[in-house]
Amino acid sequence: MHAIGVREASERTGLSAHTLRYYERAGLIGPVRREASGKRTYSEKDLLWLAFLRRLRATGMSVAQMRQFATLRAAGDATTGDRRRLLEVHAEFIRGQIDTLAENLEIVERKIEHFRQEERDATTVAGRITLRRPRRQATVKNVSVRSQP
Amino acid sequence: MHAIGVREASERTGLSAHTLRYYERAGLIGPVRREASGKRTYSEKDLLWLAFLRRLRATGMSVAQMRQFATLRAAGDATTGDRRRLLEVHAEFIRGQIDTLAENLEIVERKIEHFRQEERDATTVAGRITLRRPRRQATVKNVSVRSQP
DNA sequence: TCTTGACTTCGAGCGTACTCGAAGTGGGAG
DNA sequence: CTCCCACTTCGAGTACGCTCGAAGTCAAGA
Numbered sequence: 001m002h003a004i005g006v007r008e009a010s011e012r013t014g015l016s017a018h019t020l021r022y023y024e025r026a027g028l029i030g031p032v033r034r035e036a037s038g039k040r041t042y043s044e045k046d047l048l049w050l051a052f053l054r055r056l057r058a059t060g061m062s063v064a065q066m067r068q069f070a071t072l073r074a075a076g077d078a079t080t081g082d083r084r085r086l087l088e089v090h091a092e093f094i095r096g097q098i099d100t101l102a103e104n105l106e107i108v109e110r111k112i113e114h115f116r117q118e119e120r121d122a123t124t125v126a127g128r129i130t131l132r133r134p135r136r137q138a139t140v141k142n143v144s145v146r147s148q149p
Numbered sequence: 150m151h152a153i154g155v156r157e158a159s160e161r162t163g164l165s166a167h168t169l170r171y172y173e174r175a176g177l178i179g180p181v182r183r184e185a186s187g188k189r190t191y192s193e194k195d196l197l198w199l200a201f202l203r204r205l206r207a208t209g210m211s212v213a214q215m216r217q218f219a220t221l222r223a224a225g226d227a228t229t230g231d232r233r234r235l236l237e238v239h240a241e242f243i244r245g246q247i248d249t250l251a252e253n254l255e256i257v258e259r260k261i262e263h264f265r266q267e268e269r270d271a272t273t274v275a276g277r278i279t280l281r282r283p284r285r286q287a288t289v290k291n292v293s294v295r296s297q298p
Numbered sequence: 299t300c301t302t303g304a305c306t307t308c309g310a311g312c313g314t315a316c317t318c319g320a321a322g323t324g325g326g327a328g
Numbered sequence: 329c330t331c332c333c334a335c336t337t338c339g340a341g342t343a344c345g346c347t348c349g350a351a352g353t354c355a356a357g358a
Binding site: 050055056057059067073077080083084087088090091094095097098100101102104105107108109112115118119122124 | 254267294
Binding site: 005006007017021037039053121 | 334335336337
């Protein structure tokens with residue numbers, strides 16, 4: 001069984017070696033087992049946990065929240081309820097992000113369509129290059145961008 | 150026709166007054182028309198543009214990229230192609246974000262299910278409270294998540 | 299006239315999450 | 329033994345996107 005050092009852990013979790021040490025300092029995983037020489041040795045369980053942390057980060061969880069979660073985890077089996085609730089809240093948060101992105105994506109796509117239309121207007125008319133009159137909001141029906149407060 | 154000051158613009162775009170001024174400094178909208186007294190007066194067009202900028206930010210576009218876009222916009226009709234291409238790239242970026250979030254959401258949901266199961270194991274068995282033996286993670290082997298640095 | 303309050307500019311400060319670099323150690327290859 | 333390289337610690341630095349506060353101006357209302 002070979003020892004998994006910080007380099008391999010980095011490769012396998014997608015977190016830089018610097019970040020792995022930082023996460024330990026930050027209380028997200030600590031303390032990792034060491035070899036006699038002082039070098040970190042990650043277990044497979046550590047790697048799974050780090051990979052999961054990475055997913056939490058990738059979905060917008062702050063380091064502070066991850067630390068909270070990690071602390072509960074470290075406290076043992078009695079905290080699974082708390083951890084579940086924390087994840088439920090986070091799942092809802094992720095769904096919100098997805099919805100927001102989808103909504104904004106639609107608007108960006110509409111804008112792209114709008115530009116395509118402008119480009120067609122500007123270059124066509126039987127190959128002649130034309131000065132087109134500025135079009136007010138036209139073409140695509142109901143392009144009214146609503147602002148949210 | 151009443152003048153739209155920075156306060157109202159803030160309310161209507163969802164950007165703070167400080168941020169509105171910052172965006173102007175940052176070249177995302179500059180220079181906004183002023184009243185004789187020096188106070189900013191936003192046009193409806195300004196508000197639409199700011200609302201759009203807000204959507205770009207909300208979808209992860211950096212201020213630097215927004216500035217690029219804004220610069221093209223300021224350069225006039227000849228740049229619609231560039232702007233369209235920029236948005237196409239960004240739309241793809243948003244789709245990537247949505248995919249990543251959806252994927253991670255699924256894993257978080259699985260973890261929630263896992264906790265629910267643990268909670269059932271810990272509390273049931275005909276109403277008797279039991280010390281359950283630790284269940285191993287099972288399933289997932291091979292942690293390898295490569296991707297964004 | 300005085301007060302209030304919404305605005306102005308400017309530069310500095312802040313929170314987050316890394317990211318880096320200097321200086322030192324240990325172990326294996328040659 | 330010497331060299332190299334991957335690791336170690338620690339504190340400082342960076343990038344980003346705001347966010348704030350001080351000090352001043354202006355116009356309207358009491």
